[in-house]
Amino acid sequence: MTKKQKKMLARIIIAFVLEAALMVLYKSGKFGMIEGKWYEFVPFTVPYLIAGYDILIHAAKNIVHGQVFDEDFLMMIATFGAFAIGEYEEAAGVMIFFQIGELFQNYAVGKSRASISALMDIAPEYANVEEDGELVEKDPDEVHVDEVIIVKPGEKIPLDGVVLEGSSLLDTSSLTGESVPRSVREGDDVISGCVNGSGTLKVRVTREYEDSTVSRILELVENASIRKAPVENFITTFARYYTPAVTIGAVLLALLPPLFFGGSWAEWIRRACTFLVISCPCALVISIPMGFFGGIGAASKIGVLVKGSNFLQALSDVKTIVFDKTGTLTKGEFRVTEMLPQLGVTEEELLEKAALSENYSGHPIAAALKSAYGKKIDSARVSDAEEIAGHGISVKVDGKNCLAGNLKLLKLKGVEAQPCTEIGTVVYVAEEGRFLGCIVISDVIKDGAKDALTAMKKAGVQKTVMLTGDKKETAENVAGVLGIDEVHAELLPADKVSEVERILGTETGKDKTAFVGDGINDAPVLTRADVGIAMGTLGSDAAIEAADIVLMDDDITKIASTVKIARKTLSIVRQNIVLALGVKFIVLIMGALGRASMWLAMFADVGVAVLAIMNSMRALHIDRK
Amino acid sequence: MKKKFNLQDLDCANCAAKMEANIKKIDGVNDASVSFLTQKMTIDADDARFDEIMKEVVKVCKKVEPDCVILM
Numbered sequence: 001m002t003k004k005q006k007k008m009l010a011r012i013i014i015a016f017v018l019e020a021a022l023m024v025l026y027k028s029g030k031f032g033m034i035e036g037k038w039y040e041f042v043p044f045t046v047p048y049l050i051a052g053y054d055i056l057i058h059a060a061k062n063i064v065h066g067q068v069f070d071e072d073f074l075m076m077i078a079t080f081g082a083f084a085i086g087e088y089e090e091a092a093g094v095m096i097f098f099q100i101g102e103l104f105q106n107y108a109v110g111k112s113r114a115s116i117s118a119l120m121d122i123a124p125e126y127a128n129v130e131e132d133g134e135l136v137e138k139d140p141d142e143v144h145v146d147e148v149i150i151v152k153p154g155e156k157i158p159l160d161g162v163v164l165e166g167s168s169l170l171d172t173s174s175l176t177g178e179s180v181p182r183s184v185r186e187g188d189d190v191i192s193g194c195v196n197g198s199g200t201l202k203v204r205v206t207r208e209y210e211d212s213t214v215s216r217i218l219e220l221v222e223n224a225s226i227r228k229a230p231v232e233n234f235i236t237t238f239a240r241y242y243t244p245a246v247t248i249g250a251v252l253l254a255l256l257p258p259l260f261f262g263g264s265w266a267e268w269i270r271r272a273c274t275f276l277v278i279s280c281p282c283a284l285v286i287s288i289p290m291g292f293f294g295g296i297g298a299a300s301k302i303g304v305l306v307k308g309s310n311f312l313q314a315l316s317d318v319k320t321i322v323f324d325k326t327g328t329l330t331k332g333e334f335r336v337t338e339m340l341p342q343l344g345v346t347e348e349e350l351l352e353k354a355a356l357s358e359n360y361s362g363h364p365i366a367a368a369l370k371s372a373y374g375k376k377i378d379s380a381r382v383s384d385a386e387e388i389a390g391h392g393i394s395v396k397v398d399g400k401n402c403l404a405g406n407l408k409l410l411k412l413k414g415v416e417a418q419p420c421t422e423i424g425t426v427v428y429v430a431e432e433g434r435f436l437g438c439i440v441i442s443d444v445i446k447d448g449a450k451d452a453l454t455a456m457k458k459a460g461v462q463k464t465v466m467l468t469g470d471k472k473e474t475a476e477n478v479a480g481v482l483g484i485d486e487v488h489a490e491l492l493p494a495d496k497v498s499e500v501e502r503i504l505g506t507e508t509g510k511d512k513t514a515f516v517g518d519g520i521n522d523a524p525v526l527t528r529a530d531v532g533i534a535m536g537t538l539g540s541d542a543a544i545e546a547a548d549i550v551l552m553d554d555d556i557t558k559i560a561s562t563v564k565i566a567r568k569t570l571s572i573v574r575q576n577i578v579l580a581l582g583v584k585f586i587v588l589i590m591g592a593l594g595r596a597s598m599w600l601a602m603f604a605d606v607g608v609a610v611l612a613i614m615n616s617m618r619a620l621h622i623d624r625k
Numbered sequence: 626m627k628k629k630f631n632l633q634d635l636d637c638a639n640c641a642a643k644m645e646a647n648i649k650k651i652d653g654v655n656d657a658s659v660s661f662l663t664q665k666m667t668i669d670a671d672d673a674r675f676d677e678i679m680k681e682v683v684k685v686c687k688k689v690e691p692d693c694v695i696l697m
Contacts, residue, residue, distance in 0.1 A: 058691065065688040065689075066688075067688065067689065071637070071639060102636075105638075106636060109661070113663070113664075222663055222665065225660050225662060225663060226660070226667060239639060239642060240642075240646070280639060281639060282637070285639045285642055285661075286638040286661070289638070289660075289661065289662055290662060
């Protein structure tokens, strides 16, 4: 508790004890000598003022400023009204409980604010800069590009840069939620916000602090609360009309019945006062943004940045998720996945021939072959390379005529070969007119992609769609393995946008569609979808710019977790709205009918606020299932 | 130009909402947001008249919530 809160607590306790004592004394008739006198209320003003003097001062200031619908002012009117009609105990009691409610709100909000900032505790406090052979601690703000900083073991990396000297393991968990450390050595890029492991690193700064990963992430999270969700906007609008409406209701309640229907002034003023006691929409105004804030905080804890409450709400309604294939579901890198040598040929021989043949080619296929081969290629063994466009390569390896390419190439050169039915890109290899075998190269499905899709379905996603520029067979194969519902292959980048637009057109009701891509050339699609989710390989600007939600590492299993967080947040928000509005309206009706005392109204108001805030705090916690 | 300010002693959520609504009404302010949870205010206003507009903003805040201080 802060000093201010402690002081408030002390005031509340003193006022409470006094109030209780006075009530006992009154009941036992000890105040008989002043009972019925005009100054009977005086003893109660003591706890009243101890608890609420600041409310009165504040209210007075606000009337001067013309703020009639201020909660403090209304509270003052309500309690003055209570004094006027002789309900002294209520007047003081209501003021005390009002302050208890305020204190609790203050405390709870402070608590949740602290736990959220703890989640975002990635900002570095200082950077060690080498100046004339000495280490100087500087504000990261003051360090510029190309300066050299030293990161000692256990310190946070303050700025993005490149390692000049040293090697270490980095803990990226505060950024990605991933606990597996990343190893770095000379020449590797490092990202601010990671915690250095055991080695000391010398780092050349490549980005100013304000452009560094840490500041951009902090900026995103802080700005997230600015983009309000539709529910939040509804509450803001509601709050604007609620207080004036209830206040006007109170005035009418106090005046009309006594003036026109002969009601008793005291009775109707008492009813009007119960109205004023519940005139503040605070429970809603605090708890709803707090729920969203908590949800965004929980997502960032697992390494998912949500750029606004509105996207969290949209995500909770997502029924269809559209994926880009390459780089999202697959790793986007070609690899030798299968070797099918003919009888009498070993896999090594086959691969060696293929790699040597493709030595001069810059094609991704050639790169895959060479990396699978692994050994250094002696270029002297290769000569007379000739690339036959659309077919492959004819080349001399160790003086022998070799062919590496597709089936058409072998046919062209009159070599008999068995067609290979494997999915992927197939390289046929031949030597001196003899077919040696074929090598299958394909893009590899990401680890955990299948689990990720199953988890999404479990989290309530109804349909998964895959879009790709790849060939139909390859696409269908990947979709089959992963269990994707719908595949659209051989699409140009522009086709992807129109395909997503078509899907958006089929949405019914509140259903939303999300698109998941790696942000490299699908920025238009990311923007077009209701929710654009980018696989933001740490620090990729393009992806972070275009997307609404960024997965800090490439782990698509986090999509399902984020959908769950969004659903949970929204259900908490809806519970709070129903709870707060429900209780308020019931008490208003009971108050108008004379069935609610000021005590009840106060308890309803404070109680609902407390419950709603505590409920909102649940949004911060992540279910690890 | 967009600028961010920290707020001190912004104690009531409803006041934050009121401050935001009133600041948006100031002539020259393109957009504004007052976040009760982060205790921050973001003002997007005309470059040329920014200082003048900020004076107006301070006035509006004082009116709604006398205790709240804008740290500039």
